[in-house]
Amino acid sequence: MKTLVFVHGYLGGSPQWSEQVKALSDDFNVITPDLPGFGLNDQMEAPETINGMAQYVLDELGKADVDRFHLVGHSMGGMIVQEMIAIAPERVDKLVLYGTGSIGKLPGRFETIEESRRRLKQDGVQATGRRIAATWFLNGESSAGYEDCAAIALMAQQQAALSCLSAMENWSGVLSLARIKSPTLVLWGDGDRAYQWQQTEMLWRDIKTSNLAVIPGCSHAVHLEKPALFNTLLYDFLAPTNP
Secondary structure, three states: OOEEEEEOOOOOOHHHHHHHHHHHOOOOEEEOOOOOOOHHHOOOOOOOOHHHHHHHHHHHHHHOOOOOEEEEEEOHHHHHHHHHHHHOHHHEEEEEEEOOOOEOOOOOOOOOHHHHHHHHHHHHHHHHHHHHHHOOOOOHHHOOOHHHHHHHHOOOOHHHHHHHHHHHHOOEOHHHHHHOOOOEEEEEEOOOOOOOHHHHHHHHHHOOOEEEEEEOOOOOOHHHHOHHHHHHHHHHHHOOOOO
């Protein structure tokens, strides 16, 4: 059975993938690591670079004797998986870049990284987590999956939340895109306020092995807003019968 690894994004955690675990575990060995400082690893200190987080995930997979795998990265996790495939391209069979991009400064984001940093220091993780999580849904706090998602965001540690803002801000994967050879699915919600179309288009155009799926009526958390459609697209792309 092929292993399928999901890497969550900023203020995320493994519990957010529960619908994907239920839908896909009959066909894949699903692994949903928590990044240091987030989710169930909230007591760990977070690395200060995207490369450091990529190395952490690769090391954890190595400890579990997982050599080759399909790889899904969401948001900041999409940056991490781009770094993972740059480090160890021979280990990644198929790649899904979901709600993400290669420009770490996040042009066009609902607010600048500097503003997020300022408000995080001023308001703390609790208020910041709830506020940012609301932007991931088309209907904000009234969305069905918002409260569960916000609860995961509130598990993050202040050190991790601040370190990862700097990690994203100081990272770029633009020059590495042309070197990605694995079959790749670029998946994006058309109402995403964190990663604008220019980021998605760059991934799609610069990765020569890529396909594009744009999900209408979703923001940044397609897997929570329209889980059945998200899971169907993932399965269709990753199914063993596909090349």
